Every structure is written in C-alpha cells, then in structure tokens.
Amino acid sequence: MRLPLYLFLLLLGLLPLGLTAQVEMVYDEQEQVQEVNPINAEGQIEGVGVSFHPNGGVAREITYEKGIPHGDATSYYQDGSVEASWSYYQGSKDGLYTSFYPGGRIRMLQDWYRGERHGETYLFYPTGELQAYVLMNADTTVFAQRFDAEGRLVFERLSVIPFDLDTVRLPAPVYFLAGEGPLRAGETRELAVFIPEVPTAFVEVSCRDAELASQADSRYPYRLTPAAGATRCTLYLRVRLREDAQPALLRRVEIPVQGGEAED
Structure with missing residues (x-):
C-alpha cells in the first residue's frame, strides 16, 4: 500500500520523538488510509488528528486534548485549498467559524459559543456581496435579514428573545x-x-x-x-x-x- 506524501512526512517527523508506536491509523475497505491520529499513553488522541480524501489529500485536521476536540480545526477541498476553519472548546464548537468558496472567497462567518450558534452570522454570495445576516442567541434566531445579489433587502424578521429570566x-x-x-x-x-x-x-x-x-x-x-x-x-x-x-x-x-x- 502506498502512503500519501503528507502521511509519510508526518510519520517521518514523529520518528525522532520515538512516537511511531503511538500513532493510530484507520483504513477504508480498499486499505487506503482514512485517518492518522497521535495517541497518548492513556490510548487517547492527543495532538492533531488528520483525515484524508480518497485522492490522498488532507481532508481535515482537528486538534485533540485527551481524546476530546480542543483547539484549532481546518477542513480542505480535494485541491488542497481551505474549505473551513474553526475551533473547539472541550468538544464543542467555540469562537468564529469561517467557511470559504472554492477559490478562496469567504462564504460564511459565524459566531459559536460552547457548541451553540450564539452571536452573528454573515453569509456571502460567491461574488462577495452580503446574502444574509442572522443574529442568534443559544441556537435560536433573534433577527434575520436576506438580500438579493444586487444588495436589496428582500426579507427581514425580528423573532424571539430566547432566554429564561x-x-x-x-x-x-x-x-x-x-x-x-x-x-x-x-x-x-x-x-x-x-x-x-x-x-x-x-x-x-x-x-x-x-x-x-x-x-x-x-x-x-x-x-x-x-x-x-x-x-x-x-x-x-x-x-x-x-x-x-x-x-x-x-x-x-x-x-x-x-x-x-x-x-x-
């Protein structure tokens, strides 16, 4: 079986640290590598876990701490360009989530807090113009606007303040x-x-x-x-x-x- 270049370099980088025995490799039915995860002494993923596209390119990188996603994460298109970037806090999405169209234009900016959409979301057309704006509180929409490709407001709604006193x-x-x-x-x-x-x-x-x-x-x-x-x-x-x-x-x-x- 032929290893992807990224995987070969990853393993090569681990050799001087004496960690090659602490790398988990997951294969698909065709015996192609799907995932490579560094494992700590307790058998938990510790560090950056990597998954791959069928063509061998990196599909996703997620930072783990004691088996739980915690830290930066990135996903990639098959051509290697960034599809999205975000962060985890103890297993939950937290902070700014940014996704991109193929070619690099921003598709969406979205605020997360401890696993819930909490704050502002901006959605853009492939041309860069604003398509929608949403204000959310604990996964519930508070205020929303949608615009056409010429920038005209076509929808607006003020919804519910979602909280318990x-x-x-x-x-x-x-x-x-x-x-x-x-x-x-x-x-x-x-x-x-x-x-x-x-x-x-x-x-x-x-x-x-x-x-x-x-x-x-x-x-x-x-x-x-x-x-x-x-x-x-x-x-x-x-x-x-x-x-x-x-x-x-x-x-x-x-x-x-x-x-x-x-x-x-």
Whole structure:
C-alpha cells in the first residue's frame, strides 16, 4: 500500500520523538488510509488528528486534548485549498467559524459559543456581496435579514428573545452619556443605553429619580435629567420575550449623580 506524501512526512517527523508506536491509523475497505491520529499513553488522541480524501489529500485536521476536540480545526477541498476553519472548546464548537468558496472567497462567518450558534452570522454570495445576516442567541434566531445579489433587502424578521429570566445569559447593560465629566444634579445629558445582543425594539427603558425623554434621529435615544437632590439615577430595562408579550424586568442600571443631597 502506498502512503500519501503528507502521511509519510508526518510519520517521518514523529520518528525522532520515538512516537511511531503511538500513532493510530484507520483504513477504508480498499486499505487506503482514512485517518492518522497521535495517541497518548492513556490510548487517547492527543495532538492533531488528520483525515484524508480518497485522492490522498488532507481532508481535515482537528486538534485533540485527551481524546476530546480542543483547539484549532481546518477542513480542505480535494485541491488542497481551505474549505473551513474553526475551533473547539472541550468538544464543542467555540469562537468564529469561517467557511470559504472554492477559490478562496469567504462564504460564511459565524459566531459559536460552547457548541451553540450564539452571536452573528454573515453569509456571502460567491461574488462577495452580503446574502444574509442572522443574529442568534443559544441556537435560536433573534433577527434575520436576506438580500438579493444586487444588495436589496428582500426579507427581514425580528423573532424571539430566547432566554429564561431565571437562567438569563445576556450581558449586562451598557450606557453612554454625551459630553464629558460625571452627571450632575439638575443638568440634562443625552443618553444611550442598551443590552448587547438584544435588538433595541425589544427593550423598554424607564427611570427613577430622573426625567427621561425619548428623542429621534440621534446617536443618543434619550435625554436624562436627574431630579433635584438625587445622588443616583436608576434605569430599568424591561425586555419582551416575544413581540406580543408583556415586558419583563431584566436588568437595572444605576448612574451616579454629583451635586445631590447625601443620603442619611
């Protein structure tokens, strides 16, 4: 049986380390090598496992730690060009998954977190134009758009915020005040506040110890004026689980105010 050049070089590289007895080789029915895996003393795959195309070229490389995929992974077309690259964390996809068309153009960019699609997905036409955008939370679609080859929006959907209030995994709210310096009692400042990964259409904001007014066509959707004597403003961010659902309290933000009366 003739070994692929890649396999020959792999085995040759292992010889000086005295590891040739710790390499697992898997064959198909025609006795062609399908996989080559380095094995540790416990009989587990440890290092980069390699699988092959029928033509002998490398099909996939996956990094293992104690028998579990953990680290970088890459798949290849039969001509040797990269088909996709991604990473594992203790057996689960984690981080950015990138796939390519034959020829090298990016086909898809997709965020993963501990085995679930969590974050943004961008899908591209072979010509490079954006075909679709999807925002996902724990494998559930939150927001999706699709475009035709000329860049026109042909589909848009705002779906469900998929979380349980008792086990919420969403990030903490973030706020920005226009201008410089701390917020002072009696002054009015423009305010932007949001929860990362949650569309703003699902979030309702209210306030205690301050006047909060909405404004359109601005980077800062609100105007915030602390009440006289206030030492802090408390923002309440309520999130609807569905478009037709009542809002539920999710997060609270406290903004310190200077110049207010000290509490007893």
